[in-house]
Amino acid sequence: MAQYEKILLKNMEQPGYSGSLKEYEQAGGYQALKKVLKDFSPDAVIDAVKKSGLRGRGGAGFPTGVKWGFIPKDHPGPKYLCCNADESEPGTFKDRQLMERDPHQMLEGMVITCFAIGAETAYIYIRGEFRLGAQILWRALDEAKAAGYVGENLLGSGKTINIYVHQGAGAYICGEETALLESLEGKRGMPRFKPPFPATHGLYQKPTVVNNVETMANIPHIINNGAEWFASIGSPPKSTGTRVFCLSGHVKRPGNYEVPMGIPFREFIYDLGGGMRSDKPLKGFIPGGASAPFLKPEHLDVKMDFESVALAGSMLGSGGVTVMEEGTSMVWAALRLMEFFYHESCGKCTPCREGSSWLVQTLQRIWQKKGRQGDIELLEELCGNIAGRTVCAFGEAEVGPVLSTIKHWRHEYEALIQEAQVALPPNKELPVFSH
Ligand SMILES: Cc1cc2nc3c(=O)[nH]c(=O)nc-3n(C[C@H](O)[C@H](O)[C@H](O)COP(=O)(O)O)c2cc1C
Structure with a gap:
C-alpha cells in the first residue's frame, strides 16, 4: 500500500x-x-x-x-x-x-x-x-x-x-x-x-x-x-495539495484519509479502505458528499481531483466518499438521501420546498411497490423543475442522487414498478396522492 x-x-x-x-x-x-x-x-x-x-x-x-x-x-x-x-x-x-x-x-x-x-x-x-x-x-x-x-x-x-x-x-x-x-x-x-x-x-x-x-x-x-x-502536490495545475477524504459505507476500514489529490478511487476504496466489508462486488459510490451524483464500478479508475470527477459526471464536493456494495437497492438509497434533503429544505424557494416533498412521495411509492407507469418520467420532470430554479445550490444538490440512480440503475426502478403493476387488480388505478 x-x-x-x-x-x-x-x-x-x-x-x-x-x-x-x-x-x-x-x-x-x-x-x-x-x-x-x-x-x-x-x-x-x-x-x-x-x-x-x-x-x-x-x-x-x-x-x-x-x-x-x-x-x-x-x-x-x-x-x-x-x-x-x-x-x-x-x-x-x-x-x-x-x-x-x-x-x-x-x-x-x-x-x-x-x-x-x-x-x-x-x-x-x-x-x-x-x-x-x-x-x-x-x-x-x-x-x-x-x-x-x-x-x-x-x-x-x-x-x-x-x-x-x-x-x-x-x-x-x-x-x-x-x-x-x-x-x-x-x-x-x-x-x-x-x-x-x-x-x-x-x-x-x-x-x-x-x-x-x-x-x-x-x-x-x-x-x-x-x-x-x-x-x-496532487494533480497540478487545477487540483493541488492533499485532501482529507472521508470514507464511509460498506467498506472494511471507514475513516478519514489524507491523500494527494488525484489518486484513483480504486486505490482509495480498496487499498486504504480495505474494499467491501462483505467481499461482495462494489455496486456504486458517492464521490463527494450526499449531493454528488453516484458513480459506478466503471469509474473506479477516475482520479480523485476536481476535473476528473466532473468529467465523470459528478463532483468532488465536500470530499465524502460513501460506498455501497452489491445487494443495495439504489431506489432505496435515493429515497433515504431524498428524505434527508426534504427534511432540510429551508422552504424559501417553492421548487425545492414542494418538489422535495413530491420526490420523496414518488420514491416512497415506487419503493413500496405501489409505483405507477410514468413515475420515472415524473421523477425526472420534478428534478428538472428544481435544479437551476432555486436561490442556492441546494436545488442541484437534492436532484443529484435521484437523477444519477435513474441514469445508472433505471432497471431497478422499472422492476419495482413492474412488480406493482402485477400486484394490482386489472384496471385498478391507485389513488392520486394529495397533501
Ligand atoms: C446546501 C449547501 C450546504 C453547504 N454546506 C457546507 C458546509 O457544511 N461546510 C462548508 O464548508 N461549505 C458548505 N457549503 C459550501 C459553502 O456555501 C461555501 O461555498 C464554502 O463554505 C466556501 O468555503 P471554501 O471556499 O473554503 O470551500 C454548502 C453549500 C450548499 C449549497
Whole structure:
C-alpha cells in the first residue's frame, strides 16, 4: 500500500498528540504567523495562496486566493472572516476531526487570512451538534489569546484580530455561505440572492470571506513551505495539495484519509479502505458528499481531483466518499438521501420546498411497490423543475442522487414498478396522492 506524506493530519497522527498550544508549537505551530507578520504584506499572502492553487474544501472548489482578492482594499468599515464549520453534508466528517484534534492549525490559518484580507474580526460558525468541538475551540482560543496569537496587539505587531465561536442550531442549509451569514446575524438561516456576493456584501452587508475549516488549515503550511511546494502536490495545475477524504459505507476500514489529490478511487476504496466489508462486488459510490451524483464500478479508475470527477459526471464536493456494495437497492438509497434533503429544505424557494416533498412521495411509492407507469418520467420532470430554479445550490444538490440512480440503475426502478403493476387488480388505478 502506498504511503503518502500527511500535511493536515500529521500532528494528530503522532502518538499522544493532544492538540494543546504547547504541542502545536513544538510541532512548528504559529511559525507561519510569525513569518507573515515579519516578512509579508497582505498582498504577498494573497499572492502566495493564489500561486499555491489552493481551492476551497467546502464543496464548490473556488480558488481561495482569488476569493480573498475580491475583498475591497479601500473599504472604510469592518471586514469579516467566517470559517464554515457547519459540516452538514452527509458522509462528510473531516472538519470535525481537524477542529477537535488540531484546533490551532485552523486558528493559525484564520489569523493569517484575517491579516491578508484586512479583517479584525472572525467567526467560526460551528454546527450545534459539535459541542465537543466548540469546547475544544474555546479552550484553544483562550490559549492563543494568552500567548498573543489572537486578540489585541498580535505578537506586538499593533494588529488586532479577534476570533469568536458561534454555535449553529443544526440545519444543513446553514452550511450554505449566505444562509450561514443570515444565521450569524441572528436571522432565520435562509440563503440570500447572489449577486451581491459576500466579498462585497457579506456579514452585516460588509466585505466578508467565508472559508471552510480544511481550507483554513492549509494556510500555515503554504506559508511555511511555499506556494510552489503546495502547487507541486496532487494533480497540478487545477487540483493541488492533499485532501482529507472521508470514507464511509460498506467498506472494511471507514475513516478519514489524507491523500494527494488525484489518486484513483480504486486505490482509495480498496487499498486504504480495505474494499467491501462483505467481499461482495462494489455496486456504486458517492464521490463527494450526499449531493454528488453516484458513480459506478466503471469509474473506479477516475482520479480523485476536481476535473476528473466532473468529467465523470459528478463532483468532488465536500470530499465524502460513501460506498455501497452489491445487494443495495439504489431506489432505496435515493429515497433515504431524498428524505434527508426534504427534511432540510429551508422552504424559501417553492421548487425545492414542494418538489422535495413530491420526490420523496414518488420514491416512497415506487419503493413500496405501489409505483405507477410514468413515475420515472415524473421523477425526472420534478428534478428538472428544481435544479437551476432555486436561490442556492441546494436545488442541484437534492436532484443529484435521484437523477444519477435513474441514469445508472433505471432497471431497478422499472422492476419495482413492474412488480406493482402485477400486484394490482386489472384496471385498478391507485389513488392520486394529495397533501
Ligand atoms: C446546501 C449547501 C450546504 C453547504 N454546506 C457546507 C458546509 O457544511 N461546510 C462548508 O464548508 N461549505 C458548505 N457549503 C459550501 C459553502 O456555501 C461555501 O461555498 C464554502 O463554505 C466556501 O468555503 P471554501 O471556499 O473554503 O470551500 C454548502 C453549500 C450548499 C449549497
